[in-house]
Amino acid sequence: MPSFKLKPEHIKIMTDLNFRISILIDSKDRYRPAIDVKRPFGNSGPTTNVCEIMGWHCDEESGEYAAEDIEKAEMLIIELPVALQIVMQNHTFEPGEYEVGEYSSAYFNYVHIRNYHALKSPIAEIEEKYKDCDQMERLHEVCMNVSGDNPWKVIDDLKWFAQTDFLADAIVVFEKHRDEQILDEWLKTHDGEDYCKYCPENAECPHGMACYGGEPIEPSCYGADMKEFLYTDSIIEDALEERYGEE
Structure with a gap:
């Protein structure tokens, strides 16, 4: 079963969730519990609401939050249904790692929306x-x-x-x-030794400064733009295999 990290931030913002009852007059089950889609945290602009709840800095001149804080707020919103399900099912507000059902509706939806966000x-x-x-x-x-x-x-x-x-x-x-x-x-996340595997001159390279009686000779990669110098197609292929188990 997959695990999910319940964070203090999840607990903090879920206390402001704006629950309501919707009425479907053409159904025998008229009363439906829901979270207000327009104002899920009480005010319009849920991403801004989360930034406010978390106490993050808002630029006074522009009235906007930093891009990294907006990103964090969006991810907290995306994760919130799973966090709320963990709280309800485990009867706890204790942050930590919890197992979740892979096919539970909250986790299933979370995976899809997380991928969409990415x-x-x-x-x-x-x-x-x-x-x-x-x-x-x-x-x-x-x-x-x-x-x-x-x-x-x-x-x-x-x-x-x-x-x-x-x-x-x-x-x-x-x-x-x-x-x-x-x-x-x-x-x-990788250093020079890892670069050598993808270097076009790896076989002939001394892997450091070389001196043959004259001026020291630097490796060809010294000062080079690695995106232009290395076999980047191979790096990408191997990185995808390592991360996702596929090319």
């Missing part, structure tokens, strides 16, 4: 180019239904559809963002 940058790029395209709605639907831990599975999902110029272009955009993200993260 794809927001390529979606925004595609949307900017195809503002009035009638296929955008379908693209959003596909992105909202990516299952599993790998949001980039959307690329394979899109290939199942009859290919159009729009879909072909969308796939290229997703692949570009995937490769950039995976490569940037790999370069930030």
Whole structure:
């Protein structure tokens, strides 16, 4: 069973949830408990509400929160249904790791929305180019239904559809963002010794300063842009395999 980390932040914001009863007059079960969609935390603008509840700094001049705080607030909102389910089912407000049912409605929905959120940058790029395209709605639907831990599975999902110029272009955009993200993260978390495996001159390189009686000779990679110098396609392929168990 998958596990989920219940955080103090989840507990703090769930105390402000705005519950209400909806009435369906054409149903014998008229009264339906729900969270107010327009004002889930009591006021409009739920992302801003979360930032306020958490006490994060708001720029007085612009009236806006930092991008990283907006990102954190969005993730807390996405995680909140699972956090609330853990609190209710375990009768606890104790932060920590809890097992959750993989197919529970809250966790199942969380996985899909988490993946959709991870794809927001390529979606925004595609949307900017195809503002009035009638296929955008379908693209959003596909992105909202990516299952599993790998949001980039959307690329394979899109290939199942009859290919159009729009879909072909969308796939290229997703692949570009995937490769950039995976490569940037790999370069930030690996050092020079890891680079050697993907260096085109690895076999002949002395792996350090070399001196043959004259001026010391630096390795070819010294001062180079690693994104241009290394075999980045191989890095991306191996990183995807390591992270998601697939290429």
